[in-house]
Amino acid sequence: MVETVIKHLTEFKQMTEAAIPFRLLNEQGEINCARAAEKIIKNQVADIIPSLREETLLYLMENPEAIDCLGKLKKEEDSLNMERFQKILSNVENDKLSDIGYGQMKKIYFDPMIPDEAAYHYMKYYGKLDLSLEEKEQLVNSLTMCIGELDFDRAGEKGRMLLFQPVFSSDLLLGLLEKPKTIESLEDPELLKLVNTLAGYKAGIEPLNQNQFDQLREKPGEILEKMQVVTGYIPKDLLSYGLQLWLWNGALYADLCKLERIFMDGMGASEVFKSRVSYVNTLYQNPLSGIDLSGLSYKKSELLLYAITQKKKNFLRLIQKEKMLFDDLPDNSLLLEESVYREYLNLNTVNKKNLKESADLILPRRQFHDLKKRMYTFEELKLLCRAEKTVICLYGQLTCMRIDDQICVLRELLKRKCMPRTFQDGQLGILAKALSIKPLSRWIREDFGNIRGLSYETAVWLLVYQEQLKGMEKEITMEEQVFYLLKNLELIKECGSFWELKEKLIMRDISWGVLKEKLTFSEDFVKTNATRIGEFIFAGGAEVIATYLKQQPSKKEEIRRLVVAELLGKFEKLKYPAGDLSREIDFAVSKEVELEWEKDLTYICGDLTLQEETRLLPIMQIGEIPTYSCISYRTGSNSHCLLSCFDSNKKFLFIQKNGQVVFRAMLRLTKGSYADDMHRKKIQFADLSNLDETKDEEGEELVLFLERYYEKNLSCLNLIFPQSSEIFPSINLEN
Numbered sequence: 001m002v003e004t005v006i007k008h009l010t011e012f013k014q015m016t017e018a019a020i021p022f023r024l025l026n027e028q029g030e031i032n033c034a035r036a037a038e039k040i041i042k043n044q045v046a047d048i049i050p051s052l053r054e055e056t057l058l059y060l061m062e063n064p065e066a067i068d069c070l071g072k073l074k075k076e077e078d079s080l081n082m083e084r085f086q087k088i089l090s091n092v093e094n095d096k097l098s099d100i101g102y103g104q105m106k107k108i109y110f111d112p113m114i115p116d117e118a119a120y121h122y123m124k125y126y127g128k129l130d131l132s133l134e135e136k137e138q139l140v141n142s143l144t145m146c147i148g149e150l151d152f153d154r155a156g157e158k159g160r161m162l163l164f165q166p167v168f169s170s171d172l173l174l175g176l177l178e179k180p181k182t183i184e185s186l187e188d189p190e191l192l193k194l195v196n197t198l199a200g201y202k203a204g205i206e207p208l209n210q211n212q213f214d215q216l217r218e219k220p221g222e223i224l225e226k227m228q229v230v231t232g233y234i235p236k237d238l239l240s241y242g243l244q245l246w247l248w249n250g251a252l253y254a255d256l257c258k259l260e261r262i263f264m265d266g267m268g269a270s271e272v273f274k275s276r277v278s279y280v281n282t283l284y285q286n287p288l289s290g291i292d293l294s295g296l297s298y299k300k301s302e303l304l305l306y307a308i309t310q311k312k313k314n315f316l317r318l319i320q321k322e323k324m325l326f327d328d329l330p331d332n333s334l335l336l337e338e339s340v341y342r343e344y345l346n347l348n349t350v351n352k353k354n355l356k357e358s359a360d361l362i363l364p365r366r367q368f369h370d371l372k373k374r375m376y377t378f379e380e381l382k383l384l385c386r387a388e389k390t391v392i393c394l395y396g397q398l399t400c401m402r403i404d405d406q407i408c409v410l411r412e413l414l415k416r417k418c419m420p421r422t423f424q425d426g427q428l429g430i431l432a433k434a435l436s437i438k439p440l441s442r443w444i445r446e447d448f449g450n451i452r453g454l455s456y457e458t459a460v461w462l463l464v465y466q467e468q469l470k471g472m473e474k475e476i477t478m479e480e481q482v483f484y485l486l487k488n489l490e491l492i493k494e495c496g497s498f499w500e501l502k503e504k505l506i507m508r509d510i511s512w513g514v515l516k517e518k519l520t521f522s523e524d525f526v527k528t529n530a531t532r533i534g535e536f537i538f539a540g541g542a543e544v545i546a547t548y549l550k551q552q553p554s555k556k557e558e559i560r561r562l563v564v565a566e567l568l569g570k571f572e573k574l575k576y577p578a579g580d581l582s583r584e585i586d587f588a589v590s591k592e593v594e595l596e597w598e599k600d601l602t603y604i605c606g607d608l609t610l611q612e613e614t615r616l617l618p619i620m621q622i623g624e625i626p627t628y629s630c631i632s633y634r635t636g637s638n639s640h641c642l643l644s645c646f647d648s649n650k651k652f653l654f655i656q657k658n659g660q661v662v663f664r665a666m667l668r669l670t671k672g673s674y675a676d677d678m679h680r681k682k683i684q685f686a687d688l689s690n691l692d693e694t695k696d697e698e699g700e701e702l703v704l705f706l707e708r709y710y711e712k713n714l715s716c717l718n719l720i721f722p723q724s725s726e727i728f729p730s731i732n733l734e735n
Helices: 001-019 024-043 054-062 065-076 080-093 102-109 116-126 133-146 150-165 180-185 188-199 208-219 222-231 235-251 252-264 276-283 298-309 313-321 323-327 338-343 354-361 377-385 389-395 404-418 429-438 440-447 456-463 479-487 491-493 498-508 510-518 523-528 529-537 540-551 551-568 572-575 581-587 593-598 617-619 639-646 677-681 716-718
Strands: 602-605 608-613 650-657 660-673 699-706 726-729
Touching: 001 024, 024 054, 024 354, 024 551, 054 065, 054 080, 065 102, 065 608, 080 102, 080 116, 102 116, 116 133, 116 150, 133 150, 133 377, 150 404, 180 208, 180 650, 188 208, 188 222, 208 222, 208 252, 222 235, 222 252, 235 276, 252 276, 276 298, 298 313, 298 338, 313 323, 313 639, 323 354, 323 677, 354 377, 377 389, 377 404, 389 404, 389 660, 404 456, 404 529, 429 456, 440 456, 456 479, 479 491, 479 529, 491 498, 498 510, 498 529, 510 540, 523 529, 529 540, 529 551, 540 617, 540 639, 540 726, 551 572, 551 617, 551 639, 617 639, 617 650
Parallel strands: none
Antiparallel strands: 602 608, 608 650, 650 660, 660 699, 699 726
């Protein structure tokens, strides 16, 4: 045990003297650490150890003979360049530095011409060669370029000797050197001469790709001969770009043959090498002659290159005639998208009108990702360019025989903005099958004409669920009833007829159950008024009223009276009790005026329907339709005011666009003075001695007060109605 303690103390002392970190004991073990410590002390390099990187120190621990090399080098030069030594070791990898003779190592280590990163490869593979200064310079340049690209061991001695060739000190072959076949191919003297010639132009040529190298390898002698002829026509300032265009086009020998004839015919290199497009245009016999092809954006260049190489003659003639329209195209134009002209559009079908329209057709990223790959007309792509994903997917599934019929369906869907953003699996196919038969408008007109005010969006869902509805959509008359059908598809499965469904709704509708209990409707009342109750539930009335009752429980009695009147079919009597209109506005109203006011008028203008509305359910929903407001029956902060909208002097003006409510505003019948501004502003006391005396100059008449309106998707309203509340003289209701 004493011997063990003495041994450990000795090792501790040696490691301390050798400046070896004690943490390495766990990694390297006592034997390696002790052996390395002895070598460090023996070679007097302990002062260097703290400056070494971790990977260098580990290498020395595992290969202690390298410490001997370090000691010898330090004796040659006390202020040894340790960065160079560490760089050499980083390139040794699985080799042993000691395998290289010290004399060879010393000679290269202290040679200032050989950079740190090339020193080890020079030692290992070329250290024994006696090279001239010129050969050494070429080799060092080649090593600097090829280390990390070339596998020197696999290249063999013949391959390694190729590094004395000028091409290896250029980047012409970068990316190809890792393939052994490249080195083998370069043993062909003609190919080696060709790539050396290319590298010798010092024209800033980009590295060759595999296709270019393969073409050079197939005809090295012929290509070199033609290249030397062609480059004789190219001025030095164009040589770099000219050679780069020649290589880029990827038809090396064929292009050289064409270029030789072109230059011999007198065309100047400056015209040929203006741009990628001018180069290809020249090779394809100038289909775009007479127009400037320089300064084109990348996307415009790609389009023209495609059109030239694919011989889209009609399109090229169009560009030649309408170059200004082409120049006006933004880079994100539909027409400049590569996938469009390669996969979806035959460029030869594009006309001047299409080219002009393309300036405003901006294609969002990945817009056509879900579009079925086939050729489309420009008109189709123009519409699809701005379509939602679901519309694009649906269009690809239409089976109409005529393209015009498909476009008709597409235009309608886009105009009406009626497509949902998502569908469940299989639903889009069902809808596409239905719309392949006829457009949505014809479905609404011919098959759903019984449903008053049916919106296009709701009609879409009717087509999707048409089979599950079992024809019950033929029995309804209101859009609200459609919603109820769609919410009760499971219940429909149990019913054989529409009337059976309505009977079951009275028994099983949750909202109606709440109302029946809260408003204390008797069984006799329910039985007597079953038909109207069924209609009420079916129109969504139970859900609306139950929700409002929960929101405003203190209004229970008022709500009960409204609902009873509705279910008894006497809501109009509740709305307009005898004499109430005069009391409401404190103004004598004749019977004829009352009857005229009670009529709800409707006016149709194009796709707009203006109507006066006083019914229970439409008024209850004014805080939700067409947009949310504070009197929403669901969550409105002022929903307690909602019932005041049923006063006899109040109506609502609704505007529907294509069956969808897009506008609502309250119309209030009241009285107003027609006195001039001076009298209207005057304050005076009443003359109590002449109470019956009429003051004509300060008389009053009926007026309509238009409250603030709410609209959605109806931008033309500013031209129709003022934004703020206004008072208008009422129509002469007596005439």
